[in-house]
Amino acid sequence: SPLNVKNSMIDGKVEGKLKVSGPPQAPILTGNVNFTKNTQLIFRDVIFRIRESNIALDGSNPPNPTLYILAEARYKGFDIEMLVQGTAQQPKFKLSSQPTLSEAEIISLLTLGYTA
Numbered sequence: 001s002p003l004n005v006k007n008s009m010i011d012g013k014v015e016g017k018l019k020v021s022g023p024p025q026a027p028i029l030t031g032n033v034n035f036t037k038n039t040q041l042i043f044r045d046v047i048f049r050i051r052e053s054n055i056a057l058d059g060s061n062p063p064n065p066t067l068y069i070l071a072e073a074r075y076k077g078f079d080i081e082m083l084v085q086g087t088a089q090q091p092k093f094k095l096s097s098q099p100t101l102s103e104a105e106i107i108s109l110l111t112l113g114y115t116a
Contacts, residue, residue: 003015009043012038012040013035013039014033014036014039015033015034015036016032017032026061027061029063031056032055034052035053038050041071046110048072048082051071051072053070064087064089067086068084069082070084075109080097095107
């Protein structure tokens, strides 16, 4: 059954299969987990709903999962989509919107509340 996650950045559930092996001082994590649909990702006061996700752990130590998270929000008249890909240590973010704004304008909107 899904695991509830609630903190200042996430409000929702995680599910999947995770294997923990190795010694307690250096655990090895393998498997895949994902956020259930409509889990909320909170950035400042903007609530993104996670539409798709996959977090893959390959047993690396320290853990450095591969991320795929697609989330969307409606904010100040804009539909904003955020895509996070890459690893936890080197994530890549891509932002898009309708109506169309540049990534710099979307960042301004999300952080300052207005576009440049």
